[in-house]
Amino acid sequence: MGKNSSKEIKIEINPRLYPLEAIYASALLFLEENYLRLDGNLKDKVIVFLEPKNRKNQKKAKNLKKEFLNQLLNNTLRIKIAKQNKKLRETILNTVLFSAISKYGKNSQIK
Secondary structure (H helix, E strand, O other): OOOOOOOOEEEEEOOOOOOHHHHHHHHHHHOOOEEEEEEEEOOOEEEEEEEEOOHHHHOOHHHHHHHHHHHHHHHHHHHHHHHHOHHHHHHHHHHHHHHHHHHHOOOOOOO
């Protein structure tokens, strides 16, 4: 994958809008069928370069940028919801574990 490849798609991402975790998660989904390279910096601009690995996928290349951006938004939202619901998930888990300990006792084996 060359820096100036005509088949390469360049996507510039504002890391203040999209967390790096969401960028990585989105990139992971595209690795099987595409070459991928990340560049830029974490304060101003992260640049994703995508290039289809084979001719079959090159026909789909015009939609690659749109698909990547949709996935990026999806992952960003999932991360945001997970952070918002962290306390609730922890409370539910603690309640379930406490109930199991109370029901079966500390030293009893769960059957």
